[in-house]
Amino acid sequence: MSSRPGQQTYLWEEDLHSGSHWSGIIRRGTTLRMTDVDGGANVGALFYNHEDRLERYNMADTLKAQHTAYLTKGFVCYSDMGRILCSITEDTCGWHDTVCGVSNGALVADKYGTTRFEEQRNGYYKNGYDSFLNELGKYGLGKRDIVPNVNFFSKVTVGHEGQLYFRPGGSKPGNYVDLRFEMHTLVVLSTCQHPLDPEPSYHPRYVRLLATATGPAPAKDACRERCPENERGFRNTEMLYAS
């Protein structure tokens, strides 16, 4: 499954239904493209080291190392152990939220109303928190393992006094983001709406997943060279896989 730098080998693709949840193991050297086919999607994402699930995506370390409050091309997602789970190698959207977390059952009921499977069948309203619990439970993980997540395709800016502003239209039809995995990673995704999405109706969007074998970060790489912090983060990551 190894690839030469620059070479991309098709692995698989799958559509992720609107308002659904998904998890999978994405290996070091695989790039996952997420495409917001219709525009306006939100993908809540958590990342865990597949070989040690105590090591996980860390919002604060990601933001501090790169002096940013949002993610786009050139940034990486750090674990709490000073390593890089994945790098953002392409992004046509431009802004992915890192601070707002996910919706929960009470928020969804309050915004969109109460639904039950008995009446709505699979159209019942999902929420991000329960979606994460559903996927994490498959690996023996649970509430203790939920940390602040990334919200891909959602733009939330911060005012001078700290006000949070959700920016509708942050993601256009066909926008995509590429995550190149630098570690063997358990990826947990939810396509529920962003918790600050002002749209009054329940209207999550689907996304398309495409996995290709690209190899991990080469020696000369925009994410690696973005800042000295990232060079050290890649050094820490490569130590783990040195053999």
Add this chain to the structure above:
Amino acid sequence: MTTESSLDPTAAVLDEIVPAGEPWMGVVRKGQHLRIVDLEGNQAVDTLFYSAATMEERYSASDTVRAQGNLYLTTGTRLLSNEGNAMLQIVADTCGRHDTLGGACSAESNTVRYALEKRHMHSCRDNFLLALARADCGLGKRDLSSNINFFMNVPVTPGGQLTFADGISAAGRYVEMRAEMDVIVLISNCPQLNNPCNAYNPTPVRLMVWDAPGASTS
């Protein structure tokens, strides 16, 4: 927003100094007030809360900022749990702004942020891990989610840049919160020497607890 408390320091049922760079762990009961005093100014106090009754319920930074639609914590902020319940509410604040984005320092993040040679330096995560291990309460690394940094100033610009700015706290400033449920408080009085979060000089803080008005004094 800065607001003062009317509580009488001589009536506090707990009054302790946490030296620079040390952890502290304790229980604050529903209705009690917890005050943290920045004795010498610009001292980051990394803090986590767990429900004493159900420790899987714990402070959630993202729920807290999302619910109030604001990134900074101050008077009126309800510190929410992962279950969406108010754990505590900030009722007085003479500093005006506290951070919950910046997380806690660790040996590993020090290697990324500063230099590989900084790995050996004391960190908040070491404080958290040691306090939890000593307490032998079933909590550990898995339970270290994004914390609050009282007195720390981490402004985010409208363009999305995040900076560690000089503190806006000063000697004697305090934050006070009322517990809305019985909570376990886990504190690391931050030992970070590599950035301005402690003005490059970690200093002690004072913790004070008052009983709820009308509570029995048994």
